[in-house]
Ligand SMILES: Cc1ncc(C[n+]2csc(CCOP(=O)(O)OP(=O)(O)O)c2C)c(N)n1
């Protein structure tokens with residue numbers, strides 16, 4: 359009799375026997391593989407937390423108690439057990455989010471997918487419970503990878519201070535982020551893992567003594583009672599206990615009974631307590647268990663029986679970057695690379711294989727990566743820090759005050775810039791070109807195709823007295839877009855034969871093909887358009903003002919927030935140059951975008967050729983004093 363479909367909420371777990379719980383775990387794994395192999399998603403992390411999530415929801419009473427997830431990519435099982443079992447459109451428009459979502463469920467709290475924040479949330483909630491005398495347990499699940507993030511230690515420092523403030527921290531230790539987790543913390547967790555922990559000793563002793571009841575029970579009670587001395591003897595003080603946190607573990611993270619026992623003890627403790635659980639990423643699905651790269655951390659659709667991807671990988675922006683980095687590494691010994699626990703996803707694996715002594719994986723620690731890069735540059739090297747655009751947000755101050763203030767030659771390569779879509783609001787790389795406009799001296803490039811990516815990366819690493827940024831989209835790199843001619847540092851991609859064209863369209867980065875389509879649509883309306891790619895969007899090229907002056911209107915199009923982006927910078931630059939030409943900037947609206955495919959999101963926010971062409975047509979019509987809906991509707995018709 360299937361069990362999973364009979365679980366409508368966590369309390370339905372209470373009536374299950376241990377055998378039924380094992381069956382449920384098996385059903386969940388089968389469900390995850392069947393479903394996520396179709397939709398793509400974080401299969402490996404979720405296969406690793408099946409028993410842990412079951413035990414959490416049996417010991418704690420969500421939503422009365424709060425169960426919090428760090429990063430949230432491993433919350434699929436949590437969703438299955440809290441009334442959400444339709445994964446058919448996971449991460450798709452109208453489907454379940456790939457992360458916790460308050461709109462989906464009262465069981466969800468943290469929606470963002472940025473790592474290392476859960477302990478901060480938990481600290482705040484625990485403080486609120488204490489002040490408001492609320493009888494609520496707070497449980498925070500954090501992975502070993504997320505524990506390498508600085509914010510986690512800021513929170514732990516606070517949590518450890520209040521011995522009387524209940525808070526359960528579950529360390530989900532699978533020894534991996536994508537790749538094996540690096541650093542001193544990982545080594546310490548390994549020590550704790552291998553030390554025959556007090557809990558395991560007790561469990562073994564209990565098991566042994568249960569088999570000899572006459573001697574067993576009193577002896578077990580004595581051992582349990584002598585726990586302080588025994589524990590110190592068996593399990594040397596770990597870092598967590600040195601901090602003042604009670605430590606329970608290591609616990610087999612796939613043994614529901616052991617997990618429930620440990621979690622129940624932690625629940626009763628009455629202060630901050632760490633439950634160290636040992637899990638296996640990808641557990642129960644052989645292709646994932648065998649995958650040494652990242653245990654199927656995040657996958658696209660796969661053949662469930664083999665684990666092989668349905669679609670062969672095409673040339674991506676990431677792979678173009680990775681290949682060029684290897685060439686650069688051969689040409690220049692001073693070039694080193696940095697990743698924040700994402701060596702493979704940012705395309706630095708080949709560089710690492712070629713130059714193992716010149717790659718630094720700093721863990722999920724983007725702030726440290728930026729400051730360390732300032733140190734590397736000051737030490738005579740040229741660091742290239744490759745990171746997803748959205749994850750650089752948290753290192754803004756380090757870029758500003760450590761790298762830029764000290765005029766360090768550091769190159770930041772921002773992958774997944776612009777709308778990414780299916781990973782939801784917190785993953786879109788939509789803030790970088792606004793945020794980095796603020797950094798004095800920083801130079802920023804947005805390549806339009808593979809050739810420009812290679813060229814602009816090379817230009818960037820030549821700069822040794824300021825931070826440089828190269829940012830590009832997620833996924834398959836677009837078609838080559840040739841230039842008609844170069845003006846200043848900019849490439850003219852298309853120009854009409856007239857002396858004073860109507861529109862100067864400033865095309866930023868990977869949107870070049872769309873901008874050329876806009877120009878074609880405008881042609882149909884009798885509107886002449888010059889398309890220019892600035893290549894380096896910061897600082898604004900001095901040649902732009904005189905070029906703009908020869909047009910009736912300037913239009914900018916960028917895959918970044920409209921607020922403070924390239925459009926704003928161009929507008930300010932033209933004003934400063936005394937060029938009084940109307941400007942209309944198109945970009946991402948300053949709001950959080952729900953998960954959907956990139957194309958669906960771009961359509962929804964009107965960042966498409968027909969939408970922009972229609973609006974520009976209306977703008978030009980207004981200039982001609984002949985604006986009416988009809989004109990705009992004509993372009994609407996041009997969509998087809
Ligand atoms: C600030 C930030 N940097 C990078 C990432 C990308 N990322 C997502 S999950 C992950 C690894 C997390 O490892 P861990 O916390 O151990 O969780 P596990 O996947 O092992 O369950 C990384 C680096 C992120 N989500 N947030």
Ligand SMILES: CC(=O)[C@@H](O)[C@H](O)COP(=O)(O)O
Nearest residue numbers: 429431471656703774781832
């Ligand atoms: C949870 C997380 O932050 C990463 O796993 C992210 O989902 C990966 O994104 P890509 O799939 O674009 O590499």
Ligand SMILES: [Mg+2]
Nearest residue numbers: 501502503534
């Ligand atoms: Mg991990």
